[in-house]
Amino acid sequence: MNRRLSIAPMMDWTDRHCRAFHRALTTRAVLYTEMVTAPAILHGDHQRLLGFDAVEHPVALQLGGSDPDQLAEAARIGAAFGYDEINLNVGCPSDRVQSGRFGACLMREPSLVAECMAAIKGAVDVPATVKCRIGVDDQDPSVSLFATVDACAEAGIQVFIVHARMAWLKGLSPKENRDVPPLDYGLVRRLKRERPHLSISINGGIPSLDEAEAHLDDSDGVALDGVMLGRAAYHEPAILGQADRRLYDAETPDVDxxxxxxxxxxxxxxxxxxxxxxxxxxxxxxxxxxxxxxxxxxxxxxxxxxxxxxxxxxxxxxxxxxxxxxxxxxxxxxxxx
Known part of the structure; x- marks a missing residue:
């Protein structure tokens, strides 16, 4: 799967209709579902929670949870539905997510994240991937990010999408956590430089394809594997109509x-x-x-x-x-x- 561009999982936004529309603009970008919790999948309506249209491929299912057995079973169900990737959310900072012991708070428990990822990887044949922050609250991001990535890599995980901000779980709302903590793109590039065998995509505050191209540039000797766009892709989706040509060198006209x-x-x-x-x-x-x-x-x-x-x-x-x-x-x- 070519991950040069992906569209971030965004709650209440990237539902199946949104993804079908984005696919009308780009045939190459990897699309992500909203986060779906493992317990919801185990006990809910699979078609309502997981149904998608074939036009969406390549499309990844993002799971939320911290119980390895539950995540493994939810991953099996998602893979059976035809998803091309199973992704674990280690970045959402909402109170509801924290109370359920998943999302960004898992940055404090890299060994548990690795255990969860090993369970997911063992349950499916499609790629198992992680989307994380660089740390939470008073953590040193240069320690917390590498600890999470290294623990998962030891479990056989190769693909990481890093939102290049801390999550401040005490004192900031989920909305504020998307803007207030400063971005540290340099740390993500350092991760790729020091772990060149891993696939590292960058996320957070990237407003345009111009900046996406800049992140993919290897002029400093570091070539990130991908860029994930979030709000820019949602609020100005027409920019995606240029993505196949600009980021994938596709010999097809832009889609207006x-x-x-x-x-x-x-x-x-x-x-x-x-x-x-x-x-x-x-x-x-x-x-x-x-x-x-x-x-x-x-x-x-x-x-x-x-x-x-x-x-x-x-x-x-x-x-x-x-x-x-x-x-x-x-x-x-x-x-x-």
Whole structure:
């Protein structure tokens, strides 16, 4: 699996509809589910929690938990559903996650993380991977990050995605933990330099493909294996339309916002026929026209009209027409000038 670009697991955002839309923009990036806890999978509705469309491949399932046996069984179920990778969350800082003894608080227990990963790896044939922070609270990140990675590597784990911030579990909200702790990209590059045999991807605060390319640059002698985009990919998804060419050297044209919506259309039609509400799918499109004339009208139409009972693809057409008309008006003004 080529990991040069991946889209971060984001709670309440990267559901199956979001992933199908992102796949309409990039055929190469690795997509991640929202975190799903192992107990939820063991006791819940598998289709509701794990169902996905074949268009999403390559797609990874992110698990939350700290019980090796539960994680192994959840991983087996996920692999049977067809996921291309099973990832363990060692980075989420929410209170709910801490109370369940998983997420970022596991940075304090590298041996337990390694035990969990060994159980997952032993249960599935697809790659077992870790997404972690560089440390929590008063830990020394140069110690905590290496301890977690080394313990997992001893268990046979080869792939790590590192969110290059500490998580401050005392005093900061999950939202603040995405912005307030300073980024330490240099530590992630040092990890790759000192553990060159491992696959290391970097995550955290990367706003554009320009910066993604910079992180993949080996001008300092260190070549990271991948970049994971989060909020940038969600709030301005159109940037993903350039990813295959710029990050994978694909000889295919970029996918613009209009083409992506056209590609997403059959997926939306199929889900509408199954009874899915239009707004559940279009909410992930709101940022795709960012920077274009008519973007505000596009968002307004999708926000107001898509929630109406019986709303169908005509609402999407109306929103796209608003952007095209705004662009045409802008062009006419330019010609008149």
């Amino acid at each position: 916002a209009f083409a992506a919506i056209d590609r997403y259309r059959p997926y939306m039609a199929a889900r509408l026929a199954e009874g899915v509400h239009l707004a559940a799918m279009t909410r992930h499109m709101l940022g795709v026209m960012h920077g274009r004339a008519g973007a505000r009208a596009f968002r307004r139409i999708l926000t107001v009209e898509a929630i109406r009972p019986g709303a169908g693809l005509e609402v999407v057409d109306q929103s796209v027409d608003a952007v095209r008309e705004a662009g045409a008006r802008l062009e006419r003004r330019g010609e008149a000038a």
